[in-house]
Amino acid sequence: MSEAPANANEGCVGPTSANAGKSSACAGCPNQSACSSGTFSSPAAIAAKEKERSELQNALSNVSHVVLVLSGKGGVGKSTVSTQIAQALSSRGYSVGLLDLDICGPSVPRMAGVLQRTVHQSQSGWEPVYANPNLGIMSISFLLEESDAAVVWRGPRKNGLIKQFLVETDWGVGGLDYLIVDTPPGTSDEHISIVQFLNDARPMLSAQGASGASGAIVVTTPEEVSMADVRKELNFCKKTKVPVLGVVENMSGLQMRLADLKFMKDGTAKNGSNESSESEDCTQQVLSILKEKCPEVLSMMVATDVFPSSGLGPKGMASQYNVPYLGKLPLDPNLLKACEEGVAFVEKYSSSPAVKPLNDIVDKLILALPVEEEQDDMQE
Template sequence: MSSSSAPENANVGCVGPASQEAGKSSACAGCPNQTTCASGAFNSPEAIAKKQHEASVLQNALSDVSHVVLVLSGKGGVGKSTVSTQIAQSLSSRGYSVGLLDVDICGPSIPRMAGVIGQTVHQSAQGWQPVYANPNLAVMSISFLLEEGDAAVVWRGPRKNGLIKQFLTETDWGDDGLDYLIVDTPPGTSDEHISIVQYLNDARPMMVNGSNNSGASGAIVVTTPEEMSMADVRKELNFCKKTDVPVLGIVENMSGLQVKVSDLQFRRDDASDCTDDVIALLREKCPEVLSMTASTDVFATSGLGPKGMAERFKCPYLGKLPLDKNLLKACEEGSSFVENYPESPAASPLNKIVDSLILALPVEDDIDDVAMEGSGDDT
């Protein structure tokens, strides 16, 4: 989006209603606002005043948020919510103040993964009070607003966009604000993505984003290594390019299955279980094998895989996150994976992803600490 004043349901690449090309540009083709933009209605004094007021509200609401990180993927089922939740859990366990916002309106899964399913949010004078998974981790999701957990959300785009704006403007993240706001998004490059990028762009003047031109501090893009997933993820990377959202890196999720040999199950040709016998034999003959990790590829890697895709799009490659039963278990438990299962195969890769995020988007206290270390007296 080249203009933050674009209508909420504008096409990607909107030139903005104030442009001389409004309603005429090739980017306007098929946009529901094409006729209105061409008429100049969006550029009236009343429309401009309304837009400025909305931008002011967004700026005030997000003024105490240091960094907003979008977790994206063009493909469903690649683990965006798992990555979002566990990054948030890991950051909070390191002492950062973290918000976890679920904008997957039709398929909210964050509350279960964060261990706050069945909770409700409350309205106060300051706005919606999010649900706290731990003292450092606040969670907001449409799931908290539904009377029944299994209720279907059958909403058109404008209503979903309106709720996302409410999440951004009416959630009270606390008096001290947030170091990181992690936003879990639905698959694709649809209304929710366009809206949240536009809202963040409106809030950009009050946000800490370095030198990029987007209200979002950056995006972590999640993929699995096969072509069916990467084909959709390439569209997401192009979306980030068109909307000026910096890509913090690509995570190659579910990259093989890794299991401690001692946790494997063994079966004979007739499918009968022989795990105890095999483990006993290994313990007797070669006990060192029991502490090793067995691995196998689950998805066939296409071409140069996600790492090659990252090189092609000139963005960081954050590494491989293997399938790990303890990672899945942590999400079912609603717990912090790296805290509860520090020796599990995926713990080290996940910690490295979080390290990369903190390095790319340091908060003020981190910058101050580095400055103080650098000014120390060596004499």
């Protein structure tokens, strides 16, 4: 049922049903006690729920597409992918919002170049921080007095802030073409909450058995340690009916120009002892020799696999789950620089190796989720 919590058991009868908490499907469900006590079915609870749904619907009524960026594994580059996709979309003229749901470790503000900025409260709600005229950003980082302050919150408080982000952020009169949502690792509170809130915000989709989220981009690195957790995320999407727009294979290999490499002499053991001397930087010497002897190699690209791919890799995993494979995003030093500098990678480092793969991913996203105005203009 559409009103079933996202973390409910299969066959949930719904928290307002007469059999709530009593059905055989309720056994072991984390919501069983609350459902059986009537917490969700009292007149006050129903009225509060309807008010919440109305607020969510009004807040997201002018957002065309909501895209979740997910991965069961930490450290695979979700925030990098989220931020640079948002930057790339905004550079193409789309109106984009970037919502940072990594409440305990928000990194989007730094990657978008808006660190240590604050949001302002107006009559229409929170005004997001703008990285450029087309890209608004919302993060808990803007609400903290100190950037290094630890956020030590339990689930209910996190869920309350996620609802505030969705309801109280004013994305502007024109609304958004795309709202990109950067999520933390795992499949717990933040993920369940955002899916349920989006279902409430888009009742027509929920009534059809679909998700209120337009879709999810699932990020992984090639090794099995990562993919083992990402498969759980794909199963989460299947259970919550969130369409998977595709799998991104991030950090698929290091790619850079040979001229940008650093060359080092290995430290050698001293007098047969176990102590080694420090490595010596001989970059300029090597580059001078190459420039003299074979200058053509300096413009060549070098590549190496940093993470060993397991089996058929992320592409095989995508095929196994019958979801699209969006491609490989190489480990590009300039992409890392762009995130540290808080700039749009596709603009500042337009000739860098990862630019084309990133633009290809953005092209596929736009193709999967076209903006209606764009379609109307094409028909005219």
